[in-house]
Amino acid sequence: MAAALAVFVVYTALAGAGVPQILPSKVHHYAGKDVILVGTVVATRGNAYTAAGMHLVLRDPSGSARVPVVYHGTVPDLYKVGRVVVVNGKLTDGRFLADKGSLSTKCPSKYAPAKSSKT
Amino acid sequence: MAYLGRAALLLAFGLVAYALVAGSYAAWKRRRRLAHSAQNALLAAFPVTLVAAVLLLVALGRRDMTFVYVWQHTSHELPLGYALSAFWGGQEGSLLLWLLVLTGYAGLAVWLNRRSRELIAWTVPVFGLVACFFAFMLCFVSSPFNVQPAGSDGQGMVPSLQNPYMLAHPPLLYLGYVGLTVPFAFAMGALLSGRTDERWIVATRRWTLAAWTFLGVGQLIGAHWAYVEIGWGGYYAWDPVENAALMPWLAATAFLHSVMIQEKRGMLKVWNMVLVALAFNLSLFGTFLTRSGVIDSIHSFAKSSIGGWFLAFLSLMIVLSVALIRWRLPLLRTKTRLESLVSREATFLYNNLLLVALALTILWGVLYPILSDAVRGETRSVSKPYYDFFLHTFGLPLLLLMGLGPLVAWRKASLRSLGKTFVAPFAAAVATGGVLLTLGFGSSWPGLLAYTFSAFVGASIVLEFVRGRAAAGGVFRLIARNRRRYGGYVVHAAIVLLAIGIAGSSAYQTQRERVLTPGQSIEAAGYTLRYSGLTDVKGPNYTGFRALLAVSGHGERFNLSPGENNYPIEGQSNEASIYHDPHSLGDVFTTAQLIPKSNGKIDVKVFVKPLINLIWVAGFVFVAGALIAMWPDAVEQRRLAARYAAGAAPAGI
Amino acid sequence: MGWALALAAMLAVIAVVFVARPFLRDPSPASDRLDELAPEARERLALAEERDRALAALKELEFDHRTGKVSDEDYRAQVGPLRRRAAEVLRALERGEGARHERVPDPGERVP
Numbered sequence: 008m009a010a011a012l013a014v015f016v017v018y019t020a021l022a023g024a025g026v027p028q029i030l031p032s033k034v035h036h037y038a039g040k041d042v043i044l045v046g047t048v049v050a051t052r053g054n055a056y057t058a059a060g061m062h063l064v065l066r067d068p069s070g071s072a073r074v075p076v077v078y079h080g081t082v083p084d085l086y087k088v089g090r091v092v093v094v095n096g097k098l099t100d101g102r103f104l105a106d107k108g109s110l111s112t113k114c115p116s117k118y119a120p121a122k123s124s125k126t
Numbered sequence: 127m128a129y130l131g132r133a134a135l136l137l138a139f140g141l142v143a144y145a146l147v148a149g150s151y152a153a154w155k156r157r158r159r160l161a162h163s164a165q166n167a168l169l170a171a172f173p174v175t176l177v178a179a180v181l182l183l184v185a186l187g188r189r190d191m192t193f194v195y196v197w198q199h200t201s202h203e204l205p206l207g208y209a210l211s212a213f214w215g216g217q218e219g220s221l222l223l224w225l226l227v228l229t230g231y232a233g234l235a236v237w238l239n240r241r242s243r244e245l246i247a248w249t250v251p252v253f254g255l256v257a258c259f260f261a262f263m264l265c266f267v268s269s270p271f272n273v274q275p276a277g278s279d280g281q282g283m284v285p286s287l288q289n290p291y292m293l294a295h296p297p298l299l300y301l302g303y304v305g306l307t308v309p310f311a312f313a314m315g316a317l318l319s320g321r322t323d324e325r326w327i328v329a330t331r332r333w334t335l336a337a338w339t340f341l342g343v344g345q346l347i348g349a350h351w352a353y354v355e356i357g358w359g360g361y362y363a364w365d366p367v368e369n370a371a372l373m374p375w376l377a378a379t380a381f382l383h384s385v386m387i388q389e390k391r392g393m394l395k396v397w398n399m400v401l402v403a404l405a406f407n408l409s410l411f412g413t414f415l416t417r418s419g420v421i422d423s424i425h426s427f428a429k430s431s432i433g434g435w436f437l438a439f440l441s442l443m444i445v446l447s448v449a450l451i452r453w454r455l456p457l458l459r460t461k462t463r464l465e466s467l468v469s470r471e472a473t474f475l476y477n478n479l480l481l482v483a484l485a486l487t488i489l490w491g492v493l494y495p496i497l498s499d500a501v502r503g504e505t506r507s508v509s510k511p512y513y514d515f516f517l518h519t520f521g522l523p524l525l526l527l528m529g530l531g532p533l534v535a536w537r538k539a540s541l542r543s544l545g546k547t548f549v550a551p552f553a554a555a556v557a558t559g560g561v562l563l564t565l566g567f568g569s570s571w572p573g574l575l576a577y578t579f580s581a582f583v584g585a586s587i588v589l590e591f592v593r594g595r596a597a598a599g600g601v602f603r604l605i606a607r608n609r610r611r612y613g614g615y616v617v618h619a620a621i622v623l624l625a626i627g628i629a630g631s632s633a634y635q636t637q638r639e640r641v642l643t644p645g646q647s648i649e650a651a652g653y654t655l656r657y658s659g660l661t662d663v664k665g666p667n668y669t670g671f672r673a674l675l676a677v678s679g680h681g682e683r684f685n686l687s688p689g690e691n692n693y694p695i696e697g698q699s700n701e702a703s704i705y706h707d708p709h710s711l712g713d714v715f716t717t718a719q720l721i722p723k724s725n726g727k728i729d730v731k732v733f734v735k736p737l738i739n740l741i742w743v744a745g746f747v748f749v750a751g752a753l754i755a756m757w758p759d760a761v762e763q764r765r766l767a768a769r770y771a772a773g774a775a776p777a778g779i
Numbered sequence: 780m781g782w783a784l785a786l787a788a789m790l791a792v793i794a795v796v797f798v799a800r801p802f803l804r805d806p807s808p809a810s811d812r813l814d815e816l817a818p819e820a821r822e823r824l825a826l827a828e829e830r831d832r833a834l835a836a837l838k839e840l841e842f843d844h845r846t847g848k849v850s851d852e853d854y855r856a857q858v859g860p861l862r863r864r865a866a867e868v869l870r871a872l873e874r875g876e877g878a879r880h881e882r883v884p885d886p887g888e889r890v891p
Contacts, residue, residue, distance in 0.1 A: 026506060026507060026509070027498075027504045027505065027506045028495065028504075028505040028506065028507055029504070029505075033504075043507070054721060054722055054723070054724075056641060056719075056721040056724075056727075056729055057721075081717075081719055081729060081731070082719060083700075084285075084356070084357075084697070084698065084699045084700050085284070085285075085697040085698065085699065086697070086698070087697050087698075090697075127783060129783055129784075129787075130783040130784075130786055130787055133783075133787035133790075133791075134787070134790065137787075137790060137791055137794060141794060141798070144798065152813065153813070156812055156813040156815065157811055157812075157813060158801075158808075158810070158811050158812060158813045158814070159801040159802055159805060159808065159811055160801075161813055162800075162801035163798050163799065163800070163801045163802065166797050166798050166800060166801070167794075167797075167798045169797075170794045170797050170798060174790060174794060177790065243813060243814050244813070244814060244815045244816060247813055319815075321816070321821075322825070323821070323824050323825060323828060324828055389832070390832060390835065390836065391832070392828075392829070392832060533848070535840075535843055535848055535849045535853065536836065536839065536840075536843075537857065538853075538857075539849075539853070540850065540852070540853050542850060543848070543849060543850035543853050546847070546850065547847070547848050590846075593846035593847055593848070594842075594846055596846070597842060597845040597846045608842075765831070769824070769827045769828070769831065770824070
């Protein structure tokens, strides 16, 4: 019975492949596909609550590749230039269009619960 | 002062290394005085580590910025309580806390069981091994006593950590995590000494129960903290750090149950060894996860100073556990078999399988990003739907089993007697399910099942008390004479409350979001929230605003004021405002974000969460049940002492 | 710094003395052998655990019967073997090293 359970678990786990987490340097390989983009905020302007949305630029945490992002929705705790953030969405025409409300910060202290904003 | 701290840690390392090396040699070569000496070394490690701990606390309290650690985690305006709590806020400090609790627990456990010399002779080096790792890390890899020239103010503490939870949550969790080392050390000690009797279980029963309780309560406090402080509207996000505590807790739950079977039937000795090793290694893994940031990505793992060391130690402990169990397999095997698939032993076994399966699926989800990165070169992660699926698949049957177990007799239950005891709870469940269905709760089938099963379990527990009371002549006498059993039932009742609370607040919650100008309203689940304006707020290290919401609905009127705090050093944080409805035990949870340059427009989110407060109530019931189960029984203690005193009589000298 | 050093040294000395204590108190003992359970004592311990298990099972059966969880016929079917088992184990214990030669089988065991 334990074996059956194991097979079941492994099967469902493999079948339900997750969403890839991508850095700005690699995101071009995933143009048009849903991914989770991880990067450091280097510039930000605009208002996430307006129609035009917030425009931010994310950089590879350990490199130089950059990607412009357009975001609408709630701005999470501790968001500021210099933070590492995570956002869902897809790359379209050279710009990353983020899913509404999917922006969250990675807390600088590894101690606090990592998700500081979720919808 | 930092030098004294470092010296103390070096001394502690020397002591536990001695406990490991001399202790192993003494146990192997059967040297009484050397074994006693190793034991003393282990006992001495605690006061020495305490010196180091006190020094760090004093440095934190004084905001001594020559300590790099103090500088990294506090600042001069940080209130004293939080500055002290920075002890466990950073990597080095939390390693020191681990060592402190470990040496404290180890010393006490060994001292209390010192008469069982054969078992202790081997338990001491196992404790020594674990303590050695942490002491080594503290001395040579990740020291809290690094110094720097005095200068600027510290980096401060992340605002979400600045609340009373920071004082309670991590220490309670550590008391739990580290506590699981005690049954592990005794179990490995029993294997090493070749003893197949149950001395190790008897010695560690309360330790396991206490650790498990601390871990459970610590997690509930963490969930409450996330709910109230982080303000995203939930209390559990299946985050690796959260899962890190859940996995060992599930394994420990399985262990607590299966140990009862070994005690009653002498079966499952191998399985118990596997479970206790699993619980301990998951607890190590949990500490490692929380501290090393490995799950963020494999790259940040490589950068973390302790990632590699932790992984090496964890691997060593896993290999040792497996090797020891394998070595002693012939001694552990018994001929006793399960007599019937319809017996209480069987329900315990199913419970175990489900708990372990759940723990492993969570583990898989946690490791998935690392594995997919290693295998495919890209980090993929699983999310809520994955975990929810397995929580329903394994959790709901577990809930049902909690009700079935007590109804079934040991060894073998005939279907007829099962039918008789079954009828009332079953009827209660069907009735509840039917009523809920007509009231529209069928919108979520996991929620409906959770409620229905909860009714079943609740009825079954009530019946146990009613029937038992008649037999024992009063509820207090009943509980006093059957502490473990009825304490267990109270804990099960807590889990039922937990299940109802979780089901209500997730399956049946209402969520709305809207941008409001002053004067506008938003509606959710029968409540109307009217936004009237903003006020400013100020605190010792922040400024901010609050949005004033006047709420009416369900025959009540109240005010909520969600907003944001702005901390100059750390950034901005969300401050949720929650109303606890005393009648429905649900919450109205609100957050507000200011839209810049918009003349007071806010983005408001409202969550109406039915029955969520049952989750917190469950925490208290849980502790009460655990205390009842742990309460010492003088008669039982005497009997056990007599049993082992006779057995421990020295052989011919 | 000086006092820190002195304190550290003192701590170290106390620790070392404590660790060396078993040797200091008993420099030439009659025996330095660590106690261990002789095989007969282990057998007796195993039997004692068996006895406690059997007695507890009986007690629980009685309780379950009185509270109605176990029916009369199930009770009658189980109480006999359990009582016999408890008696066997008690006898084995009284015999002293009685289990040296025969193991008392559990009713749940499959006997080859």
